[in-house]
Amino acid sequence: xxxxxxxxxxxxxxxPAKRRSQGGGGGLFALTPTxxxxxxxxxxxxxxxxxxxxxxxxxxxxxxxLGSFWNTLTDAQTxxxxxxxxxxxxxxxxxxxxxxxxxxxxxxxxxxWGKRIIDVVIDIPFALPTIVAGLVLLSLYGPQSPxxxxxxxxxxGIFMALLFVTLPFVVRTVQPVLxxxxxxxxxxxxxxxxxxxxxxxxxxxxxxxxxxxxxxxxGFARAISEFGSLVLISGxxxxxxxxxxxxxxxxxxxxxxxxxxxxxxLLLLVAVVVIVAxxxxxxxxxxxx
Amino acid sequence: xxDTRHIRRQKGPVMIGMRVFVILYLFFLIAWPVSExxxxxxxxxxxxxxxxxxxxxxxLQDPAVQYAFSLTGTVALWAVIINTVFGVGISLLLVRYRxxxxxxxxxxxxxxxxxxxxxxGLALVLAYSSGSGWFGERLEGAGIFIIASxxxxxxxxxxxxxxxxxxxxxxTLQEIGTDSEMAAHSLGAGGWQTFRRITLPSIKWAVVYGVxxxxxRSLGEFGAVKIVSRGAEFQGETATLLIQNRYNNFDExxxxxxxxxxxxxxxxxxxxxxxxxKEDHS
Numbered sequence: 001x002x003x004x005x006x007x008x009x010x011x012x013x014x015x016p017a018k019r020r021s022q023g024g025g026g027g028l029f030a031l032t033p034t035x036x037x038x039x040x041x042x043x044x045x046x047x048x049x050x051x052x053x054x055x056x057x058x059x060x061x062x063x064x065x066l067g068s069f070w071n072t073l074t075d076a077q078t079x080x081x082x083x084x085x086x087x088x089x090x091x092x093x094x095x096x097x098x099x100x101x102x103x104x105x106x107x108x109x110x111x112x113w114g115k116r117i118i119d120v121v122i123d124i125p126f127a128l129p130t131i132v133a134g135l136v137l138l139s140l141y142g143p144q145s146p147x148x149x150x151x152x153x154x155x156x157g158i159f160m161a162l163l164f165v166t167l168p169f170v171v172r173t174v175q176p177v178l179x180x181x182x183x184x185x186x187x188x189x190x191x192x193x194x195x196x197x198x199x200x201x202x203x204x205x206x207x208x209x210x211x212x213x214x215x216x217x218x219g220f221a222r223a224i225s226e227f228g229s230l231v232l233i234s235g236x237x238x239x240x241x242x243x244x245x246x247x248x249x250x251x252x253x254x255x256x257x258x259x260x261x262x263x264x265x266l267l268l269l270v271a272v273v274v275i276v277a278x279x280x281x282x283x284x285x286x287x288x289x
Numbered sequence: 290x291x292d293t294r295h296i297r298r299q300k301g302p303v304m305i306g307m308r309v310f311v312i313l314y315l316f317f318l319i320a321w322p323v324s325e326x327x328x329x330x331x332x333x334x335x336x337x338x339x340x341x342x343x344x345x346x347x348x349l350q351d352p353a354v355q356y357a358f359s360l361t362g363t364v365a366l367w368a369v370i371i372n373t374v375f376g377v378g379i380s381l382l383l384v385r386y387r388x389x390x391x392x393x394x395x396x397x398x399x400x401x402x403x404x405x406x407x408x409x410g411l412a413l414v415l416a417y418s419s420g421s422g423w424f425g426e427r428l429e430g431a432g433i434f435i436i437a438s439x440x441x442x443x444x445x446x447x448x449x450x451x452x453x454x455x456x457x458x459x460x461t462l463q464e465i466g467t468d469s470e471m472a473a474h475s476l477g478a479g480g481w482q483t484f485r486r487i488t489l490p491s492i493k494w495a496v497v498y499g500v501x502x503x504x505x506r507s508l509g510e511f512g513a514v515k516i517v518s519r520g521a522e523f524q525g526e527t528a529t530l531l532i533q534n535r536y537n538n539f540d541e542x543x544x545x546x547x548x549x550x551x552x553x554x555x556x557x558x559x560x561x562x563x564x565x566x567k568e569d570h571s
């Protein structure tokens with residue numbers, strides 16, 4: 001089952017175990033002429049592909065001055081879209097932190113027929129293309145729904161789509177930690193008279209917190225930036241179902257590149273904060289281990 | 290761990306409750322909707338659309354659908370090749386060599402995974418579009434068009450799947466250490482020979498694994514491609530864009546047929562990945 005868990009690792013490093021550590025794993029050599037050229041080529045490509053375009057977004061967002069950047073973001077319609085995005089993402093993150101931990105718990109500690117199927121089902125949201133994820137939800141909860149529910153152009157629809165695409169993050173970061181947890185500490189707690197609830201709260205939960213935090217921040221970043229699965233579901237109605245990524249698209253279609261860049265820079269900032277936070281979490285965990 | 294079994298095996302009402310909750314949650318959120326897609330692929334609810342495998346196959350023969358899938362295939366192939374070459378290169382540099390900015394680079398290579406695909410598309414447009422990009426005019430002068438043509442699609446796809454190979458190869462490189470590489474070196478092997486005969490065989494499965502993940506991701510990329518591509522039929526319409534366009538144009542049955550193909554591709558990727566894991570661990 002560890003294999004299955006590793007198979008659907010979240011897009012960014014899942015937990016402390018697999019993170020690259022500073023100077024770990026073998027000696028570090030000084031650059032030779034050949035590897036120096038290699039480094040040059042790699043950095044050149046990385047700059048062309050990633051750094052220059054991201055710099056272009058950042059510059060474009062403040063091209064009209066900080067004032068216009070600020071005006072774009074505080075414009076009532078844009079602000080409503082940003083607020084909705086953050087609130088939905090926060091709500092989804094809270095639910096995932098709890099439900100994801102429960103699912104991981106059931107996968108590791110419970111035994112029943114069909115558990116393997118659940119393990120596979122968890123991986124589906126990562127494997128599906130995002131546009132297909134949207135279509136999947138619409139086929140059951142969209143127009144012509146066999147159950148008579150239509151989530152198109154509702155905030156509930158956005159919420160469900162985000163729950164769908166972010167489901168595996170917490171499960172797959174907590175599961176390996178739970179697997180490696182030694183039973184003897186729990187036994188000691190139980191033998192000292194702690195109830196199962198107390199054991200969970202005082203003994204198990206503290207060791208799961210870094211993993212839950214890592215999974216939640218990955219999920220939050222994903223929810224904030226989600227686009228593909230929302231395109232078909234969100235009706236993109238201003239003040240009601242417009243989210244940040246769709247707002248960028250709308251700005252672009254209206255030929256307002258500065259506006260698009262302003263919102264994009266905010267999303268970029270969230271992404272940077274999350275990866276730096278994850279790097280710090282994993283470094284701290286590695287130091288403790 | 291036989292002595293801890295009795296703790297782990299206790300089944301109170303809480304455990305049963307959680308089990309039922311998890312099953313219901315996953316059923317309503319994932320399993321049922323996914324099965325509904327399969328159902329609609331072969332039994333469309335659309336007026337006048339035929340059901341069955343023959344009709345499904347017929348829909349995929351539409352020239353626009355064929356174009357979309359061949360474009361998606363081409364783009365994904367190039368993106369994967371580029372990411373594999375640079376992925377292995379960057380991993381080797383990060384793990385084996387010491388250079389200023391190494392730590393920063395190791396954090397930055399993860400960035401493409403957490404940036405919104407829309408932002409990726411926008412960034413490429415702002416840098417390279419011939420109308421308003423930083424380098425657009427100069428590239429246009431040299432006869433190179435990136436945005437709204439295939440190179441742009443390849444760059445967008447390579448951007449979003451960039452870290453996948455690196456993240457598989459880096460931990461493996463760290464694990465194998467440098468002993469055998471040093472031994473090869475002291476026996477007179479050159480850099481390339483050491484890489485080909487010693488390093489590459491030991492990171493083989495990590496590379497394959499990264500390639501499969503990149504392939505799956507590349508075939509399904511939507512957001513970045515949406516911004517970069519013109520997205521019209523026969524004009525940069527990839528498979529995922531086709532799904533969106535057809536769904537919005539009330540041509541649902543084709544959208545479902547194309548979606549089903551992508552679902553099968555991702556299921557295949559999941560299966561291959563779990564087989565590789567077994568191979569790797571044995």
